[in-house]
Amino acid sequence: MCGFAGSEALSSIARLVGLVSAGAVPEAARPFVFGARLFALQKAGGGIRPIACGDVFRRIAARILAGNASRQLSPFLFSNRQVGVQAPCGAEAAQLAARRFAAAASEEDVVLKLDFKNAFNTIARQSFVEGVSSRVPALLPHVWAAYGAPGALFFGDTRLASSAGAQQGDPLGPLLFSIAAAFLRTRVLATLSADEVAAIRFEAAFLDDVSFGAPAPVARKLLDAFRALGPGAGAELNLGKTEVVLHQSAPPTVAALFPDVGAHLSLQSFSLLGAPCGLSLAAAGAAAGEFCARQARKVSLIGRVPDPAVAFALLRFCGAQPLGNFIARAVGPSAAPALEVLDAAAAAAFEEAVLVLPPPCLEVAALPARLGGLGLRRVAPLALLAFVAARAAATPLADKLVAPGLVEDAFAADLSSAIARFTVEFPAAGREAAALVSERAGGAQKRLTALREQEVFDRILAAASLEQRAR
Numbered sequence: 001m002c003g004f005a006g007s008e009a010l011s012s013i014a015r016l017v018g019l020v021s022a023g024a025v026p027e028a029a030r031p032f033v034f035g036a037r038l039f040a041l042q043k044a045g046g047g048i049r050p051i052a053c054g055d056v057f058r059r060i061a062a063r064i065l066a067g068n069a070s071r072q073l074s075p076f077l078f079s080n081r082q083v084g085v086q087a088p089c090g091a092e093a094a095q096l097a098a099r100r101f102a103a104a105a106s107e108e109d110v111v112l113k114l115d116f117k118n119a120f121n122t123i124a125r126q127s128f129v130e131g132v133s134s135r136v137p138a139l140l141p142h143v144w145a146a147y148g149a150p151g152a153l154f155f156g157d158t159r160l161a162s163s164a165g166a167q168q169g170d171p172l173g174p175l176l177f178s179i180a181a182a183f184l185r186t187r188v189l190a191t192l193s194a195d196e197v198a199a200i201r202f203e204a205a206f207l208d209d210v211s212f213g214a215p216a217p218v219a220r221k222l223l224d225a226f227r228a229l230g231p232g233a234g235a236e237l238n239l240g241k242t243e244v245v246l247h248q249s250a251p252p253t254v255a256a257l258f259p260d261v262g263a264h265l266s267l268q269s270f271s272l273l274g275a276p277c278g279l280s281l282a283a284a285g286a287a288a289g290e291f292c293a294r295q296a297r298k299v300s301l302i303g304r305v306p307d308p309a310v311a312f313a314l315l316r317f318c319g320a321q322p323l324g325n326f327i328a329r330a331v332g333p334s335a336a337p338a339l340e341v342l343d344a345a346a347a348a349a350f351e352e353a354v355l356v357l358p359p360p361c362l363e364v365a366a367l368p369a370r371l372g373g374l375g376l377r378r379v380a381p382l383a384l385l386a387f388v389a390a391r392a393a394a395t396p397l398a399d400k401l402v403a404p405g406l407v408e409d410a411f412a413a414d415l416s417s418a419i420a421r422f423t424v425e426f427p428a429a430g431r432e433a434a435a436l437v438s439e440r441a442g443g444a445q446k447r448l449t450a451l452r453e454q455e456v457f458d459r460i461l462a463a464a465s466l467e468q469r470a471r
Helices: 006-021 056-079 090-104 123-135 135-146 172-187 194-198 218-235 253-258 281-304 308-318 320-353 358-367 380-398 415-425 427-439 444-463 466-470
Strands: 036-042 048-054 107-115 151-154 158-162 202-206 208-217 243-246 263-266
Touching: 006 056, 036 308, 048 056, 056 135, 056 172, 090 107, 090 202, 090 208, 090 263, 090 320, 090 380, 107 218, 123 135, 123 172, 172 202, 172 218, 208 320, 281 320, 308 320, 320 380, 320 415, 358 444, 380 415, 380 427, 380 444, 415 427, 427 444
Parallel strands: 036 151, 243 263
Antiparallel strands: 036 048, 107 208, 107 243, 151 158, 202 208
């Protein structure tokens, strides 16, 4: 194809991708088309982290197939509480549902957070091949060609056989893993009685991060069932990293049920999927502070980049707002002081690598280019809007992850007053945010942010002199 150009090359690539999608790859070529080259990266604490880079045409084909199959399998996966595939705002929904359970938990209730050993690389291929065959047979030719025989991994002149797990970097990997995990969940729940299954009042799986909220005896049975049945599916529990979250007034008998897990945490200050989910807003703010301090150290390194254009691009697309938005959406106003540290690190890095701006100009620089700014958004002023937008988008999904009646969480109590304070300064954005609390709509963060930025721009313009406006 190297000698082709234009539409002829595109046509040839399309035919090749079509053949790979259909699994029409000769067996002799499969180790190379569906294999990967390994690169060894050194871990910070010592040891080697292998990174697999597969064939680009295989990845294109798998990406196309993954999109179609994920939409088709979405109802099946969500019926198994999987929110890591084809579930917009799945992480936020799981976190919101966990907070609701924590707010209503009794002294006998626990949150069980399971951790699996290298799950993606060890899940039994037979599990997801059988699942594909029964649930989405159109995908089977490609999956069988890729995983029906041990794959080939190349490290220098050494060829290694890969016979378990989804290949690293395969766009179908999360979907295939989720299919296998869904069948494992079915077998686990079959070991419980109907009353015990009904006692599970919170459940969410974000790929291999699986959590349950239930009475302690039921959670113990779940732990034992996953421990017994998981290895047969290639999903072995890592008890040292598995956690159980207890009510602050839990009797000693509850903790005594879990002597083998890695940690006993409190419902006041636990986290889920990297975000604080406990009952204590102070603990959430402290956890956000630790996160932002780590990220601020990374952002400050951008100031040492010698090329100002590269430093500017890194700050705009990898700086404070992109890094802190996750915590802002999860924690909201409680995280604002921590997020200010991240904003300050980004501003300092900009001044070190690009140029020094007086404070009024920094506010303009935070505006988007369409309003004359540089697009260096600060995350702390947007924390409330990000949080409200995330809750609005995640609530319909969160409703299905918890038992009926669990509707309030600790973070909601402070939300109305926070919106009221925000509305005093930014009326249009504040009114829109207040409406979103009950609207339950997705895609709102961009709209809310645009409203606030327009209000900031109008305020700056109104206060500017004629000379400043001319500039």
